[in-house]
Amino acid sequence: MDNFKILLKKNFLEFKRTKKWIVFLIVFPAIAILSSVLAKVLLSALAPIFEMMGLTYEPTIADSYAQFVANMAETGYLLIAIMFSITLVKEKSSSTYYVLKSNGVKESEIVLSHFISKLILITVSYLASVVVFVIMNLILFRSYTGYRGVVSLSFTYLLLVFALCFSLFVSSFVNKKSHGYIIAIASYFVFSILYVIPKIDVFTPFYALTLSNDIMYEYSHAVSDFVINGASLVVICIGLIIGSIYLFKNKVDNGK
DSSP: OHHHHHHHHHHHHHHHHHTHHHHHHHHHHHHHHHHHHHHHHHHHHTHHHHHHTTOOOOOOHHHHHHHHHHHIIIIIHHHHHHHHTTHHHHHHHSSHHHHHHHTTOOHHHHHHHHHHHHHHHHHHHHHHHHHHHHHHHHHHTSOOOTHHHHHHHHHHHHHHHHHHHHHHHHHHHOSSHHHHHHHHHHHHHHHHHHTTSTTTGGGSTTHHHHHHHHHHTTOOOOHHHHHHHHHHHHHHHHHHHHHHHHHHHHHHHTTO
């Protein structure tokens, strides 16, 4: 436990040194502000066009959530994937790993300390964005969503956690930082394709976005879809962390 605390402190000091905490605390709330403003202003500006087509549409808070989910999924996922896809690569390429091992630190402690520290950073930043988002919706739409909003925001958060787990997994087996970046960016497009494939869609990470939007627009959806997708995301994340620990130990110990 003492080793784990020391590793956590080391990781938090790295956040401070590299200013990563500032990046997340700026980008995530900015997404919240931009999403709500775009939903209100852009759709209101398009009202005359809708009227020409014989349609009447007034922007709602559901549109704001749809914007937030889409923007957070794209920007948040890529930010996390790119920033953290080289985490364990740096441990391998420096003498840090061998110093830690000589002091009795386990690979599992190294990987889990990175996971927990980065999860805390992402969670705090996301909660800050949610607070800003709710305030903006109260100002612009004068309404809030209750449990529907909680479910929508929770599934979006799960996707961000998946992005972190996947990034650490990638960093556990790549040998070059550039490879980590390429796989991280490519994964966004691969997962975006997978979630539109029938029968397997509900098990894929990005299906969480469909559920996040559907519950806001009150589209008909089986409760089982939410359960299956949520459970799948949790299981996949646990599997990725376990895989990261195994590969990190195997790759380093065997010098591969």
